[in-house]
Amino acid sequence: MKLNINDILSKSILTPGRGLLNEYSHSLNPYAGCAFGCSYCYVRQLPVSLFRDEEWGTWVDIKANAAELLRKELIKAKKKGPVTIFMSSATDPYQPIEAKTMLTRSLLEVMLEVQPDFLFVQTRSPLVKRDLDLFKQFGNKIRISMTIETDKEEIRKAFAPSAPPIPARMNALKEITDAGVLSQATISPLLPCTREFPKKLKHLASRVTLDDFWMGDGSGGKRTEKLGIHKIYEQEGMEKWYNPAAHKVVLKMLKDELDGDIQVLVSQKGFMPGID
Ligand code: SF4
Numbered sequence: 677m678k679l680n681i682n683d684i685l686s687k688s689i690l691t692p693g694r695g696l697l698n699e700y701s702h703s704l705n706p707y708a709g710c711a712f713g714c715s716y717c718y719v720r721q722l723p724v725s726l727f728r729d730e731e732w733g734t735w736v737d738i739k740a741n742a743a744e745l746l747r748k749e750l751i752k753a754k755k756k757g758p759v760t761i762f763m764s765s766a767t768d769p770y771q772p773i774e775a776k777t778m779l780t781r782s783l784l785e786v787m788l789e790v791q792p793d794f795l796f797v798q799t800r801s802p803l804v805k806r807d808l809d810l811f812k813q814f815g816n817k818i819r820i821s822m823t824i825e826t827d828k829e830e831i832r833k834a835f836a837p838s839a840p841p842i843p844a845r846m847n848a849l850k851e852i853t854d855a856g857v858l859s860q861a862t863i864s865p866l867l868p869c870t871r872e873f874p875k876k877l878k879h880l881a882s883r884v885t886l887d888d889f890w891m892g893d894g895s896g897g898k899r900t901e902k903l904g905i906h907k908i909y910e911q912e913g914m915e916k917w918y919n920p921a922a923h924k925v926v927l928k929m930l931k932d933e934l935d936g937d938i939q940v941l942v943s944q945k946g947f948m949p950g951i952d
Pocket residue numbers: 710711712713714716717718719765766767768800
């Protein structure tokens with residue numbers, strides 16, 4: 677699929693924390709649009725996508741002045757109180773174009789100079805490990821969260837064919853964790869998985885968080901329903917997984933395997949700013 681990529685100049689770069697991110701002072705999106713184009717992406721139902729004449733997943737705007745804006749806005753925000761940042765809420769900061777632009781990396785460099793009190797980095801891209809040298813310099817003021825919504829590659833391909841393969845995400849997350857950086861394996865949204873999934877997560881991250889469409893899409897599952905995701909479950913013969921109760925079964929499996937070793941959190945609790 678052809679990707680329409682453009683440089684844009686933004687008016688601002690830090691957005692006040694709202695909705696499920698209301699525990700953060702700000703969210704930070706280096707890009708608008710996302711080349712991963714996951715079928716279940718709730719951003720498809722937000723104005724940034726709805727009012728655009730192009731399909732979600734086919735366009736990316738590069739916020740070319742993001743670093744310059746961030747420096748100014750961080751200095752200003754820090755004068756008003758604690759600054760906690762979620763990067764990113766409506767795009768993936770390590771989508772493929774980042775390998776070339778290094779825009780997210782430039783934002784990390786700014787944040788090392790003008791440090792927020794806490795930075796949560798959310799991605800599903802193994803490219804994130806490129807910036808390990810910078811993550812280490814944040815000490816315990818940063819957590820790297822890798823989305824691993826299933827351990828079944830065929831399921832990942834059905835729901836998010838343009839997103840990176842699961843084994844590559846697992847390897848990148850392990851590398852980050854082994855380097856001593858606070859990390860998280862984020863099962864969000866929970867997709868059909870195997871019984872071995874909890875065991876595969878065992879040494880990958882400093883904690884695991886489980887979320888699903890009904891708890892995590894910001895509308896009790898209504899946005900997801902509008903996306904017609906249930907059709908993919910039907911195609912895959914996995915209808916029983918499209919159910920608000922499915923997470924309870926997986927949560928029990930995770931707790932049985934991981935409790936005592938690492939924390940297992942559910943939904944919003946796994947996305948809070950700060951260390952445990
Ligand atoms: S990676 Fe995140 S922002 Fe990008 S399409 Fe997937 S869910 Fe949406």
